[in-house]
Amino acid sequence: MPPASDDRPTATTFRRLLAGVLAVLLVVSAAILVWLLLRGDEDDVQAEREQVMSTAQQFALRINTYGPDLLDDKEQMPEYRDGVSELLTPKFAADFDKNVSIAEQTVVQAGIARKGEVFATGVADIDSDSAQALVAGRIDQSLAEGKKRVDSEPVPFRYVVELVKIDGEWLVDDWDTASRALESPPESFQSIEPSPGATP
Template sequence: MILRRGILVVLAALIVLSCAALGYQAVHRGGAPWSTDNPTQDARDVVMGQARTFMSTVNTYGPDLVEGQTMPTYRADVEKLVTAKFKADFEQNVPYAEATVIQSGLARTTKVDATGVGDLDLDRGRATVLVAGDLTNSFPDPKAPKDPSKRTSADAQPYRVEVTLVRQGGVWKVDDFTPVGAEAQQEAQQ
C-alpha cells in the first residue's frame, strides 16, 4: 500500500513538473505556442514568390512587346520588382535584349522549376533565394518569315541563379542575381 502511494506521489509530481515546463515554454515562445502563424515562414514564402516572379518577368520577352525601338511594358514590369541600384544595371543592359529582339525576332520564355531560400535575415531585411528553371529561345520560322505565329524553338537551356532581395518600405525587391553551379564555374574559367 505504501509502495502504491509512493508511486502515485512520484507520478503526480512528474505531471505537475511537466505542466510547469509546458507553461514556461508557452510563456517564452511569444504567448501563442499552438498558433499556426509563423512570420519567418510567411517571409520565406514571400521572398520565394518574389524571386519566382522576377525570374519569370526578366526572362520572358519578345517581338510582341516592342514599341518603336524599345520594350516599354517589359521595362516597366521588371522595374516594379527591383531596387534603384538594380534598376540602373538593368537599364544599362536592356538595350542589348531589345536590339536582339528587333534584329533577329528573338522571343524568350522561362519556366521556373524550383525556388529555395538560401538565407533570410528579417532584422536586416535581406534574403537570398536560389532559383532553377529553363529558358527557351525562339526565332521566326525561316520557311515562313512573314507569318509571326510560325516560330522555331531552340532547346531549353537550364539555369540556376541566386537572387538577392532587400526589404524596402515593407516590400521585398530584387537587388541582384548571379548564376550559380556549373554554368557559373564555366563562365569563371573563360
C-alpha cells in the same frame, strides 16, 4: 452550551490550496504565452521566406519572358521594362535600365521570343533585411525565320538571387548564375523544394 468550533485550520488549508492552484495557473499561462510568442515568430519567419521565394520566382520569370509582341513603335519593350523594374531595388533598376536595350535589340534584329519557366525555388539565407534565394528553371526560345518561328533547345538555368527588404517589401538587388556565384553550393541549394504549381 457547546464549545465554539475553530475553523482556523480549515481556512489555512484552503488558502494554501488556493495559492497552489493560482501558482500552477500562472506557470501554465506563462508557458502558453511563451509558446504562442515562439509560434508567432516561426510564422513570421515562414511568411518572410515565402515572400522572398515569390519575388525571386517572379524575377526569374519576368527577366526571361519577352518577344516581338512587346515591342512598341520605338522598338522598345516598355511593358517588359516596367514588369522587371518593379521587382528591383532603385540601384539595380538603374543598372537594368542601362542594359535592357540589349534584349530589345535581339528581339528587333533576330525576332527572338523567350519564355521563362520556374521549376523550383529555395531560400539559402535570410535575416531581417537581406536574403539569398535560388531559382531553377528553363527558358524556351524561338527565332523568326521569315514568317515562321523556329524553336531552339530549352536553356536550363539556376540563378542565385540577392534580395533586400526596403520599406517592408522584398526587392531584387543582384543576381547571377549559380555556377558563377557559388563554387560549392550549400546543401539548401542542392535540394530546393518545388515551387507551388511548378512542373519539373
